[in-house]
Amino acid sequence: MSDTTSASPFAAPPAGGLIAVDLDPRRQLTHRAIAGYLAGYSGATLDAYRLDLRQWATWLDGNGVDILSVQRARIELYARWSEEHGLARSTISRRLSTICGFYRYCSQEAVIDRDPAAYVRRPKIDYESHTLGLDRNELGAFLVQAGLCGGRDHALMCLLALNGLRISEALGADIENLDYQRGHRTLFVHRKGHKTATIPLAPRTATSLDLYIGERTSGPIFLNAEGTRRLDRHAAARIVRRLAKAAGIDKRISPHSLRHSFITAALDAGVPLRDVQEAASHADPRTTMRYDRGRGSLDRHATYIVATFVAGASR
Template identity: 80%
Template sequence: MNPTTTHSGEVVGQLVLIEADPIRQRIMHAVAGFLAGYSGTTLEAYRLDLRGWIGWLDNAFLDPFEIERAHIELYARWSESQGRARSTIGRRLSTICGFYKYCAQERIIERDPSAHVRRPKQDYESSTLGLDRNELGAFLVQAGLCGGRDHALACLLALNGLRISEALGANIDNLDVNRGHRTLFIHRKGNKTATIPLSPRTARALDLYIGERLSGLIFVNHDGTGRLDRHASARIVRRLTKAAGIEKRISPHSLRHSFITAAPDAGVPLRDVQEAASHSDPRTMMRYDRGRGSLDRHPTYIVSTFVAGASR
């Protein structure tokens, strides 16, 4: 499937419908309908997952609406042979199963071939490489020496555990003061929003980086003409990691992982860590406490002090 190819095509849901091929047009209509229910990074991830699946079917000369459960499981085995992680394969299968469930509900197909697809067992422990206390301290010291954008981004990722999409999507207008806390309003995964407190170090780093700017995105590219992208963010993190003398291959997500693992070691209750990280399926007590005292109890203050103790 190549959504950029046109032949008297019509754009529907950011996908091109090729009128010269009725079968392909039917597929594209179904994909566009399924994707219409999503937005942001979820939309992009599902689009890539389906593009990979339909491309695999094309190479095998299979009609996407004439497949069996065995074909989906063969695709999973093929993905394993390509060295894909179990978590990646599980996510792709989830997208494929969601797509065929939608097609069955909309009566595009008579039967859902994915109904009983076996998913790969997931590891209970995360395979993401993180930084320990001393490494996290050294990383932040190096970020502080660089200052500016690097320091501000490093603090938000490492001391607040933000997802990179949350940090890059943050706006200057969403910085505020709430009951004595410096705060930042962010958009979370799954169309959620949250107001998070900023440790003094993070607030100071952001103020120094933003300078005289009054509006717009907090993190902008080198010449200030557009948004800082994920690839540039990853390069910043790798550069700081190398400068700090850390040999691990660290990504922006690794800093979120480091925050989540450092917080319990620093004495933060697990419930508060889950709340700060915005993990799915929060417990009832977390919902109850969300509006009361969560800023005072936020792990960013404890983790910031905990890490600073190792970097002196």
């Protein structure tokens, strides 16, 4: 293989920061533009944006188009192609957001003369969540099965189902993040968008965590089966599927399904929307409302509460 073979612009730099030399100036410019854009992100966001751009570049390459010579029509064709291949509107919207951000960066940095994505139309998002969640009985059966397994699986499932953590938040937590505050067992978590929060743990969750951690005093809370490194999200997804099958649940659920179940259970139980939004760490209340299965219920219509409220004052 030639020494001039280019490194992928989507890969992390190798150890020592050395990057393979590419003598093609146009390819060098592309690599620098992609690397510069991705440099502004980290963690799960970086991984998602890198994947979005890799898929976009692969599609362009298959159509013989240079990524820095794109016209608006090509981006909209990609959106239509994605729809035809069954991608959800939310996924297409996110990919377009990444692409638009990339070209905006290239335009601002004078890598290209104008931004081809400036007026790209985005698909309308269906604000009804279609994630497969568990109802109250299914969630109870699932946690019973997790309790029978005990140890790591029970502790992790409690965090996902009873605290509604994102899988990245749960797996990224360390033992040092556990604490006691004003009589509550708490966990400090790093949330999406560089946010942090200290959350209270239900007694069941706190007990399961303490039993699983045992005598350990530092390091990741959740370890792989060998106990050598942090549990990864793929292994966590397999645990969720295994427990669901053991509980007799025939839905194909994921760790996010448990977060979804927490939010819908909280709303069904009558927890105020603002409190559920805060617990779920949603920046926009409309995101939380997507999970409200009962918001169309006539029994919950505001007219009944207002009529009772006003009648009480007119006596």
